[in-house]
Amino acid sequence: MLRFGLRRLSESLVALFLSSLVVFAAAQAMPGDAAQTIAGFEGADPATLQAIRDRYGLDAPVHVQYIRWIALALQGDLGNSLRTDASVLGLIAQTLPITIQLAVMSLAFATFIGLPLGAIAAYYRGRWPDYVANIFATLGLAVPNFWLGLMLILIVAVTLDWLPASGYVPPSDSITGNLERMILPTVVLGTGFSAAIMRQLRSTMIEALGSDYVRTARAKGLTEISVVIRHAMRNSLVAVVTVMGLQLGLLISGAVVTEQIFVLPGFGRLIVDAVFNRDYPVITGVVLVVASAYLLINLIIDLLYRVLDPRVRLEQGEA
């Protein structure tokens, strides 16, 4: 296990390095002269520009610039926003917790809905509970979450007036206020996820329920619940974790969209605003952070596999 972990870690580090190269290259390609940008939007005279270049080492060869950039990044210095001059890292630190809260709540929501539904659909395959669950899954996956968000706002917030339509209240100010405003976003973000989980679990569990080892479990006289949960479902969780990993990309885009609709000042909004405002340092910093986080999460998931399914070997992880 340790060897496996170390090897995966080294692979991740290589990927991280390469990814940083990509981000750096993109950053270099972004329009605008860096010196000009730093100097401000009014045209500065060539002497000032040159001074800036010297100061920031902007004339240095590319690989030196890269090393500087990485070194600074590792120390936490990702530059400053062009618009507000706030440190990029600070902006990220401000906005990330909100997005994380949303993500965690959505994942929990998705799991609590998706797993039981998937198990029920698999167990009652071909009969009405399966049919109903499948419709839910199809809709959940096809309905774009931003539309679902808008519809929910329309129905729940505007028409029924049960919950506030938008905005954010930090938990430190008011827990109820915070949760009130997080419910709809959670549902919006979590629905698609839960549909994906449900589908995958159903499919894997149908196979498991038809397998020889489940037949053995039944032949042992174990109760149906034991058989379904301890044998069939346990063994199907690996596939669900896979799906969760694959859905991460959608989770990010979903979070961005959800925050946009419900006006939550989270990480997603930070990205979108940065693109809109052509705030390149923010964009670059954010992308770097996201890519790194992604690689980290994928690494964790791979390690999780190993725990859940003792048969997984390194070769399987690559195949």
Place this chain on the structure above:
Amino acid sequence: MKGKPSTNLAMARISWALSERSRQVLSDFTRNGRAQVGGLLSLTFVLVAVFAPLIAPYAANFSDFDEILQNPSSEFPLGTDELGRDQLSRVILATRVSMQAGVMATLVAIVVAIPLGLLAGYHGGWLDRVIMRLVDVALAFPFLIMAVLMAAVFGPSLLNATFAIGLSQVPYVVRILRAETLSIAQEEYVASARISGVSTARILSRHVLPNLMNTVVVQATIIIPSAIIAEAILSFLGLGVQPPTPSWGVMLSSSQGLIIQAPWLVWAPGLAIAAATISFNLFGDALRDVLDPKMGRR
């Protein structure tokens, strides 16, 4: 047919198997209920996209400022927006954008993934490792982030968005094609072709590639609906299609602020996206069931 006898035999066997199978697949498919519904609906969307300018009653940007924010009526079945544009026409015309996105993203993904998957699976060794590391890097950038980067560097547009979507699918397709290639490469007829001295390029194109087509088609059916939604998301966020070009995502974005005054502006594009996605998903599901229930599982 020129060539060594063993390769001829192998080729004959493959083409016979493929045609026999294709016939079976076709008959299974056309009888499948989901295939019929999904196929019909998908075809409808494609046709609407192709003939959009002929079907839409108004041009996309025809604004009549006297008719701002009209409720749905017989004149404007889906109402008008804040610039007096007919929603129905815009929804119809936006179909083009979505279909384009779906097709192009799929093409990008396939064109990039096939050579990579083939080489990684067939050649193995260091080439395989390099390609897999590249795949890891691509995996670090979900489609949104890739679109953000492309928008930042090249400016937001449908083309860039489509590219980003396609590229983000590449890792998954490469992995699957690589695995397929690996198993095909172990088949006897490939080994015998290799021993007979057939060039790698020929082996890949004549023996391996045709057998991958099944998987490629299956992957395409997975990518298209995802691309439709992805394009909508990116356009919604301003990273894809730029107004005034109609796209369902763009329409939803501009409807946000008007949700109380004109809720109908929210209904139509959203339903269109959902309908298109469901259609292609159904079609893809049915196709996958028929080709191989277990194939292409990600």
Place this chain on the structure above:
Amino acid sequence: MTKSVLEVEDLVIRFEGRDRTLQVVDGISFVVDDGEIVAVVGESGCGKSVTTMASVNLLPRNAEVHATAIRIGGREVYPFDRKTLQQVRGKSVGFVFQEPLRALNPAMRVGRQLQEVTTRHLGLSRLQGVQRSIKYLDLVDIPNPEQVARMYPHELSGGMRQRVTIAIAIICDPLLLIADEPTTALDVTIQAGILETLRRLRKTTQLSMLLVSHDLGVVADIADRVLVMYAGRIVESAPVDKLFASPAHPYTQALLKAMPTRKLKRLIEIPGSVPMFDRSQTACAFASRCVRSTDKCTTSPPALAEFAVCHKVACFHPGPDAVANGQRDSGLHTILTSSQ
């Protein structure tokens, strides 16, 4: 009178397919007495596996089981009700299946898979259950049982895995062990070891067994009594030595002739893989392939009747082979072997 461990009367099994229903077992009756090893033999598709699994309703959802009675250790288990079945399975009846790797949960340690049976039926705590598991692993001749208990199924060899499944089947000291092709998936050398273990178990624990096999060698090795099945019916039932010395049914005779030169190694199970011919209720199922068949054979089905002491046959023309012993009945042989 020795008590019967398993009694089955007029068992009928049907499978619902997409367009039609197939009757796979045509109303058979048999008994397994206390302490005996009964083997059920026949070609793939004759219904032997489903017969054994039907006794505790371990068949898939599309199967219909009807019987006049099914009794295990004297207890009525038919009509099936879930609770009774769950009590009987694992406790009164233990099962050993054909493919040990697939029959074991790949993500659960061996010891745990054993222990959960004891907790369920004997109320043992986890610790007690594990201790008992180790004891039974030892009983089935597994070396280093404490170590093996902590391992996963894929880490063990085929023979060890099958021993584990046997241990699981007997861990609650059941009355009956039902084994469906227990050695088919194993190497010949391992096979001998498993059979030896089963023999020893029978001697030490008075375990009764119902063994399904298409391998007559295994049957000759271990069984006390043999039931020969063909196309869903029992065509012959006899003590093992009588069956091999003087088989009365033409099908049995053909099987025995086919035995020395070829190991029948077909592993396909019904339903769905073997094309099922329509089973006529009005003729002997074997008639179309039988050298002795006459008009009578095609117009009414023969019943299982006494032929000699403890020896029953379902045939209108039972008895020793008319063809001279040294000469092979090539026609029959070809028909049988080509059907493999």
